[in-house]
Amino acid sequence: MDLELRHLKIVRAVADAGSLTRAATALGLAQPALSAQLKRIERALGGALFVRGREGVRATALGELVLDRARVLLPAVCELQEEAVRFARQGAEGYRLGGTHGPLLGALVDRLARREPGVPVTTHTSWSEREIAAGVADGRLDFALVGVCGESAPPGPGRLAWSEVARDPVCVMLAEDHPLVGRREVELAALAAEAWTDVPGDGCFGDCFAAACVRAGFTPACVYETDTASCVHLVQVGRAVGLCRATFPVTPGVAVRPLAAAPLVWRHLLGWHPAAPAADRAAEVLEHARTAHARAQAASASRAAARDGRPEGAAPAVEPA
Structure with a gap:
């Protein structure tokens, strides 16, 4: 499986929510579906991204690395998309x-x-x-x-x-x-x-x-x-x-x-x-x-x-x- 931006969004959502249950609610997914997607992402990246416990989830060292990159890439891609849309719209209108x-x-x-x-x-x-x-x-x-x-x-x-x-x-x-x-x-x-x-x-x-x-x-x-x-x-x-x-x-x-x-x-x-x-x-x-x-x-x-x-x-x- 190739890593996609939506996968990074899932990882960030889990980290921000602190638990799979809350992350699933924020993403509009059932918890089993989110757990299955997270496992596929972890397999693609070569290791566990979170340690699961009674108090929720905590990022592993690999998880922190992925999160650091995600926090840079996701806003940059969002800004690129907004600028491209604005560029195409303004170029066509005036x-x-x-x-x-x-x-x-x-x-x-x-x-x-x-x-x-x-x-x-x-x-x-x-x-x-x-x-x-x-x-x-x-x-x-x-x-x-x-x-x-x-x-x-x-x-x-x-x-x-x-x-x-x-x-x-x-x-x-x-x-x-x-x-x-x-x-x-x-x-x-x-x-x-x-x-x-x-x-x-x-x-x-x-x-x-x-x-x-x-x-x-x-x-x-x-x-x-x-x-x-x-x-x-x-x-x-x-x-x-x-x-x-x-x-x-x-x-x-x-x-x-x-x-x-x-x-x-x-x-x-x-x-x-x-x-x-x-x-x-x-x-x-x-x-x-x-x-x-x-x-x-x-x-x-x-x-x-x-x-x-x-x-x-x-x-x-x-x-x-």
Whole structure:
């Protein structure tokens, strides 16, 4: 006889009740039937699990070993079953999206909500791409919308399926009265004396940025790592220059310019678990994410052109170096 979870439940019930009579009542069995099952379990495990006496039953050394394992396994299996049911139900009823900072997550939520107004869409945000990927891997989220630097591997390699949504050159945010605003693009070396600001993350972007600066002939003297709103404020008041993507919305007091030769590239990725129910909707969600990115990029370029008083798609006049 192979040991099954129901056998462990019987052993635990006998130990908790302290007698076969009380255990049989709790399990809804006749005492002879419970005694017969317990004997089969003991034969399968190779020895007696309980010593029977006038005062009830007491676990043997082997019984204590089995009970120790049962007290770990039974709650774990119960939790697994509950999580699996919850995962399957939520995956079928709505969209659970995880993402890092940036406007693309909001744009994707808007598209899904418009397309399926009766279907709930929930979100979870974190600075950690690894945390978001882990949430998809263990069933707490359906999709991860994250980014990686250049050709870097996505978080959680081998566990999730990933598709590229889009690629953005990394741009620089300048105060609107910064001396370099008039340039069509800004050389990274021209920013050597600046303080920098950027949002945190657990990917390799910080290392890639530092390496790009070294190639440009300098090491950043100061980098303020903080939330998006604080990054924008530091740029607006001229305390620092910042890094952003092409989809960064036009913001009063801030001008966005490409970095010459695109030394840094950001890849937007959508990830999902290939065995989860949500995998059936991955192609549709990916298409929504790509459309959301394209529209956010176009809107950002249009607003920037309007603010600068130039035709849409035209670059600002070039200031002599």
